[in-house]
Structure formats: structure tokens, C-alpha cells
Amino acid sequence: MIEILSNAALATVQDLGRSGSLRFGVGTAGMMDNLALAAGNLMLGNEAGAAGIEIPVFPFRLRFDVDCAFALTGADCAARLDDVPLLPWWSHQAHAGQLLELGLPQGVQRASRAVLCLAGGVDVPQVLGSRSTQLRGAFGGHEGRALRRGDVLRAEAPGRACRTGFGLVPPAIALPLALDGGTVIRVLPAAEYLAFTPESRAAFWQRGWKITPQSDRYGFRLEGEALRPIAPMEMRSHGIVPGVIQVPHSGQPIIQMRDAQPSGGYPKFGTVIEADLWRLGQAPIGSRIRFVEVGWDEALAAQNEVEAWLRKVERMIDLHGSASGGRA
Amino acid sequence: MSAAKAMLSPLGTSALLFEAPGETDLRSQQRIWSLAEEAAGWPEVREAVPGMNNLMLSFARPPRSLAALESRLREAWAAALPLAREGRVVELPVVYGGEGGPHMADVVAHTGLDVEQIVELHSMPLYPVYALGSHPGYCYLGGMDARIATPRRKVPVLSIPGGAVSIGGAQTGVSASAGPSGWNTIGSTSMSFFDPERDPPATLQPGDLIRFRVEGIVR
Numbered sequence: 001m002i003e004i005l006s007n008a009a010l011a012t013v014q015d016l017g018r019s020g021s022l023r024f025g026v027g028t029a030g031m032m033d034n035l036a037l038a039a040g041n042l043m044l045g046n047e048a049g050a051a052g053i054e055i056p057v058f059p060f061r062l063r064f065d066v067d068c069a070f071a072l073t074g075a076d077c078a079a080r081l082d083d084v085p086l087l088p089w090w091s092h093q094a095h096a097g098q099l100l101e102l103g104l105p106q107g108v109q110r111a112s113r114a115v116l117c118l119a120g121g122v123d124v125p126q127v128l129g130s131r132s133t134q135l136r137g138a139f140g141g142h143e144g145r146a147l148r149r150g151d152v153l154r155a156e157a158p159g160r161a162c163r164t165g166f167g168l169v170p171p172a173i174a175l176p177l178a179l180d181g182g183t184v185i186r187v188l189p190a191a192e193y194l195a196f197t198p199e200s201r202a203a204f205w206q207r208g209w210k211i212t213p214q215s216d217r218y219g220f221r222l223e224g225e226a227l228r229p230i231a232p233m234e235m236r237s238h239g240i241v242p243g244v245i246q247v248p249h250s251g252q253p254i255i256q257m258r259d260a261q262p263s264g265g266y267p268k269f270g271t272v273i274e275a276d277l278w279r280l281g282q283a284p285i286g287s288r289i290r291f292v293e294v295g296w297d298e299a300l301a302a303q304n305e306v307e308a309w310l311r312k313v314e315r316m317i318d319l320h321g322s323a324s325g326g327r328a
Numbered sequence: 329m330s331a332a333k334a335m336l337s338p339l340g341t342s343a344l345l346f347e348a349p350g351e352t353d354l355r356s357q358q359r360i361w362s363l364a365e366e367a368a369g370w371p372e373v374r375e376a377v378p379g380m381n382n383l384m385l386s387f388a389r390p391p392r393s394l395a396a397l398e399s400r401l402r403e404a405w406a407a408a409l410p411l412a413r414e415g416r417v418v419e420l421p422v423v424y425g426g427e428g429g430p431h432m433a434d435v436v437a438h439t440g441l442d443v444e445q446i447v448e449l450h451s452m453p454l455y456p457v458y459a460l461g462s463h464p465g466y467c468y469l470g471g472m473d474a475r476i477a478t479p480r481r482k483v484p485v486l487s488i489p490g491g492a493v494s495i496g497g498a499q500t501g502v503s504a505s506a507g508p509s510g511w512n513t514i515g516s517t518s519m520s521f522f523d524p525e526r527d528p529p530a531t532l533q534p535g536d537l538i539r540f541r542v543e544g545i546v547r
Contacts, residue, residue, distance in 0.1 A: 019374055019375065019386070020374065020375055021529070022375050022377045022384075022386060022461075023364075023375060023376070023377045023378065023459075023460060024460055024464060024465065024522070024528060024529050024530040025460045025461050025462055025463050025464045025465055025466045025504070025522070025530065026463075026464045026529070027463070127524050127525075128524055128529065134464065134524075136463045136464065136505055136507045137463065137464035137465075137505065137522065137524065138505070139464075139524040140524070188338060188340050188341070190337055190338070190339065191335065191337035191345060191347070214486075218508065232479075234479055234480070234497040234498070235497070236347075236352055236379065236380035236381055236382060236497075236498075236499070237379050237380045237459070237461060237462070237468055237496075237499060238345055238347065238379035238380065238382040238384060239339075239343065239345065239377040239379050239382075239383075239384025239386070239461065240339060240384075241339045241340060241342040241343050241384075241386065242342075243339075243340050243342070244339055244340075248480070248481075248482065248483065248484060248510060249479070249480070249481075249482040249483075250482050250483050254484075261461070261462045261463050261507075262377065262461055262462070263377075263379055263384075263459075263461030263462050263468075264462075265480065265496060265497065265499075265510075266480070266510065268337075268339075271338070271339050271340035271342075272340065273340050273341060274340055274341055274342055296338065296341070296393070296394060299340065299341045300341055300390060300392070303341060303390070
């Protein structure tokens, strides 16, 4: 068991998301950085889709009440286990009574969300096929809500003998994508793209966009030169997915993130490709991002690249199975 | 059949959106339900999600190219017959205006009607549930009087309460739980629309009917 010791604002239990209930109005939820979750789970010998904890606000403290292997991925948060500094993107063994503390995200490529995986995964009930927290519906995850001080969570297999003490090269380094040192996100144009003025379309790709403080797991609200439609549009509500870039009348776009509702009606400029959603999910509030246009084939290739990286991680971990620690 | 063509567009590589041509009416929506039932069985489709005169297909795995799926979808639409459903009638008591209807003034300003006229036009029809979406248990309704149509808000509201009765463009609906919304809230009601432990988890299904009963008007 682990006990949360912080007022863990906005930390939630998430897996790879809930599919199959969109037609009941249920969005997918799921880890903002799905790659960090999958990789952390693989390090522990878990299913890639086992539930972990997403931590977006720091410092964050918890205590292990039993021996338990864990992996820390996502943002590098100067973690300490009983005052011993821990390497990021690394697997560790905790002993009963030990304290884990995460500090502020650090490093050149500062990310914004840490992911904590436990041996076997976080043991919460499956609701509608998933362990992800559905904040809007108040179900799934831990009691359908964000974690808070005093919450006690259980690992599925704390007693499992896990080889720990090794790490991974993070995907921000293994799958780099940057332009002039800033974060770049790939976008496939959507239905209303051509209904915006040529000037707005050009500016969208050429200018940077700031991620405003009104950004969360539901959506990232961006700030930049307003996008203007050629004529006003009033749409009929339709299904949407995380990554869809909607443009409300203000002209300042909103990117739907993992807690996105499953339908919407604002004009759609484009969609952040699935392969880059983890990258966007890690972009800090206040940072600037740039968009590049891709077509269907490039978007598929990017997704294949992500999946190939995960398979490589899996192979490296298998190979290291008998070897001593190191960075796989 | 209308000569106008359906619109198809990708939502990244996660889904494909099919938008039927023509007006959103019950007959067209019944064909959407029928298309959804058929497409739900296709191998690349994870879920077929009806919207308002449109259908989103989420992918179990994105197809190599969209062309084959798109033409299959167009053919299935051409052949789709209206799927009539015998829905239940559910009555919801609504208090219009006041604290529970903070955007009534915006609807008055946009439509040029007074509050009584808006309430009368809004509470008159028997609204069929066309689709579920937005958030768990939320119903998109058909049949709103075009005279009270009001554009979505310039900037979405960060949170409206559960039970909010609102207008967005030519559509109306009731929020099932608190959350952000870009619609104009004109009244409030109370009703449990969703329970994840039930099967199906949503109280209302496409084809059910809602009637708004005027419980009060606050000015």
C-alpha cells in the first residue's frame, strides 16, 4: 500500500484510456503522456496499459507501507527516496516505510507531468473497461476523483520480484522533434481547415503559440494571432477525439486533451496526431509550441515510429533481464 | 435522395467523421442510427458514434488509406433505411431564467423575443434524443424551434452545473453533470442521466423523447 502525503492537487490514476463508451457520452480520459506510462509499466514487467499515477503539481510526497518496485517516468522531478536522489526514467525498489518525494520538474527539456508506475499496476476497479479517472463523470480511477492527502492506494503485485535499478533513454531524446529549440507538434488538417482565411492558415504554421494557464487535462487553450474564418460557422455537434484543435468565435484555438468530451461543435482547424499527443501533454503552461502540417501517410508513419520505440524498449528490457543495471 | 454529397474528414489517425448532407431532421437521423449499426461491425472500426446528422467512426487500428473505407461508407449511406425506434417519453420540470438560467438575456438579445415567448417555444415540442455525447449521459435533442436558435458563446464557460438546460446554435440539451460548456444556459432541471454500474450506463437512448414542463420562470 502507498499513502499520499501531499495535497496532491490534480494527481489522478490513469491507464491508456477508456474506449467503447463514446456513444454514452463518455470520453476516453487516460494518461496525458501515454508513452511514459507504457514504458514505465514495461520496466516493471507490467502490461503496457496497467494503471499508473499522473502527477502534474509538485512537490508530491507519498509513503510506501509495503516493499514495492516502482518506476518513475515522464517529467524529471528531482525525485528522492528517503533523501537518496533517484534517476528519472528508472526503476527502483522501495521498502516498507520509505518516503518518495518529487520536486519541481527540471532539465533542459523540462516536462510537466511525472508518471509513477507500481509493480502490477495501481489496483483500482475497472469501470466500463478502464481504470482511468473520469473526472467529469466522477467514476473510475480512485473514487472517480483526483487524489488527496491521506488516500491509500494498493499495487496489484507489490510482492512480485522485479528486477530494478535500470532505466531508459526518454522518448523526448529517443524520438526528438524540435524547431529552433522549441516544441514542435504535428497536425493533420481537419474538416474546416480551408474555411479559415489564407492569412490565418499561414500564420497558424508560421507563428508560435503560447500554452495559457487556462490549460488542463480537458484542453490546452492557446494564445496567439486569432484565427479568422472566411465566414462565420455554426456547426452541428459531432464526435471528436483528443488532439482536435477547435476554434471558438474568439479565434484563439483550444486543443482537446485526454479528458476531452467525446463530441463538440466548434470548427475544427486540425488534429494533433496521436503520435505527438504525449509530447504536447508534457509541454508546460507558459511554454510556446509550433505546429507543422502532415498528411495521412506521415501521421501513420509517426505512429509506427512510436510503436517501434516501445517494441525496442520491450526487447532491451528482455535482454537486460539477466544483466546488471544500466540504461537500456 | 439529396444530390449533395456527404462530407468525410479525418480526425487525426484516430477517427473518421461522416457528415450527411441536408437538414438535421428525424428521418435523416434515423438513417444515421442505421448506418452506425452497420459500421459498428466493420473490422477497422472500434466504435460508431452518432452525432447530429453525422457519424464518427473511431479506429481499432487506422487503415493504410482512407479511400476504401470512405467509399464503403458512402455506399452504406446510400442504402441506409431509417431505423425507427419506439422510445420512452420522459418529462423534465424546468425553472427558466434566474440563477439557473444565466444566459437567458443573451438569447433574448439575439432572438429579439421576450422571456415568455422563448419559454413557450422551448417547452412546446416533444424532443427526440438524436444522440448522446459531450459528457456521460448527455443527450443531443432534435426538434428545437429555429426561432430561438442562438450562437454558441464566444468564450466557453469554465463550468455550468448539472441539470443546466441550454441552447447552442440550433440545438438544445440538458447537462448531466457540472463541467465546461460553450452553450447558453436558459434554465435548470434535476434528473439522473448516468450510472456507470448500469448496463447500459446512460438513462436515455437515441429514439427516447423528452418533454420540458415549465415549473417556473424567474425574471
